[in-house]
Amino acid sequence: QKEVEQDPGPLSVPEGAIVSLNCTYSNSAFQYFMWYRQYSRKGPELLMYTYSSGNKEDGRFTAQVDKSSKYISLFIRDSQPSDSATYLCATTSGTYKYIFGTGTRLKVLA
């Protein structure tokens, strides 16, 4: 079993839709959770960073961590074609070892 599982997609949604992207993880020691957006042939860009459980909001993006079910979510409200990218979740227990999901490809249709 992979330490972080992420559905690869692709996920296609119409412009303006609410998008839900999810990851599950297996190690309860993970405390720090990140979401990255990666456009084609570019490096990952840090979108959201959360510590432990709870929600964090930044503009149209909300990150949610449920440690009881080991579930990480990223919600995108009012999705735009410019949101079309691959989204990676990542986590660490606080060491140098970061575990990444393989990414979900999102396409927002105009």
Add this chain to the structure above:
Amino acid sequence: DVKVTQSSRYLVKRTGEKVFLECVQDMDHENMFWYRQDPGLGLRLIYFSYDVKMKEKGDIPEGYSVSREKKERFSLILESASTNQTSMYLCASSPHGGGSSYEQYFGPGTRLTVT
């Protein structure tokens, strides 16, 4: 704004060549990382450095070495490039942690092709 820069966006090298990939960060981060990213395999850690002149092997260090002579600069060296090292190479940095700060920032990547 954290800035991580990499020396080249695209690089084409021949088999057997020695290849240097350079990474510079401007946020005074202690930790720096080199990953490679391949379709279907995700990000795999090659090497990690937590301080000047300090390094730790990651998951796939074979065929690679690193150098960190200054805090802001972390170099990846392919001693003798091979075709199976064709990949996207990503450098990242993060603060030392403590408190709740472990976020990692990436550079734009270097797409290396070995022919």
